[in-house]
Amino acid sequence: MKNLYSVLIKQLQLGQADKITIHIEQALQEGVHYTDILNHGLIKGMKLIGDKFSKNEIFVPEVLLSARAMNRALAVLEPVMRQAEQKKKKTVVLGTVKGDLHDIGKNLVAVILRGYGYKVVDVGVDVTARRFTETAVQYNADVVGISALLTTTMPYINKIITALEQSGCRAVTIAGGAPLTRQRALELGADTFAVNAGDAPLAVSKVLQARKNKSK
Numbered sequence: 001m002k003n004l005y006s007v008l009i010k011q012l013q014l015g016q017a018d019k020i021t022i023h024i025e026q027a028l029q030e031g032v033h034y035t036d037i038l039n040h041g042l043i044k045g046m047k048l049i050g051d052k053f054s055k056n057e058i059f060v061p062e063v064l065l066s067a068r069a070m071n072r073a074l075a076v077l078e079p080v081m082r083q084a085e086q087k088k089k090k091t092v093v094l095g096t097v098k099g100d101l102h103d104i105g106k107n108l109v110a111v112i113l114r115g116y117g118y119k120v121v122d123v124g125v126d127v128t129a130r131r132f133t134e135t136a137v138q139y140n141a142d143v144v145g146i147s148a149l150l151t152t153t154m155p156y157i158n159k160i161i162t163a164l165e166q167s168g169c170r171a172v173t174i175a176g177g178a179p180l181t182r183q184r185a186l187e188l189g190a191d192t193f194a195v196n197a198g199d200a201p202l203a204v205s206k207v208l209q210a211r212k213n214k215s216k
Contacts, residue, residue, distance in 0.1 A: 008041035013049060015065025017072040024076045034080045038115050042073055046112050047198030054196050063104055070111050093136045094145040095123035097156040102149040108197035116201045129163035141171040143204055148177040161189035172207045
């Protein structure tokens, strides 16, 4: 079984969309559980890709190929995941702040969160505080993910969080991006911080659990 996951990880890294879908279909037919494929193959693979990208060991073209392969893989798993789902998905509204057009990291986060079963509403790039808030309210979001990859746009995170609070939206907030540190994200009002795309699911899970425990 370990060999299957190693193959999936390699195919993700190489962006081999056709091959990875064939292997996943075969694995499902052989009785491999979809959560094992996700956790030990796809999610682990995308985390490695995110780590390599953050270290400049791979670049945008390679990431885009891997993201395409991931999307194809998730398309195979989606019917199985939907059939097995027994509880309401948590909804994440995700976007890059006003004045910032970077989306590679945000797109990776979206792919990985979907793989973990979250419903992701991606509002794109150059997103105003008003649009973040209106979308979060419209979809009754559980989480709002805010990306900022420029030092000049980073302070806008606080405007978004302030607007969310003023609207009465109860979503927890997670921030990420190259110029951010955990301390700075918390200073700007975020509930939590993701150091990279692979870290996002655990960070989101922890803050949602903390909110749940607090409400008891």
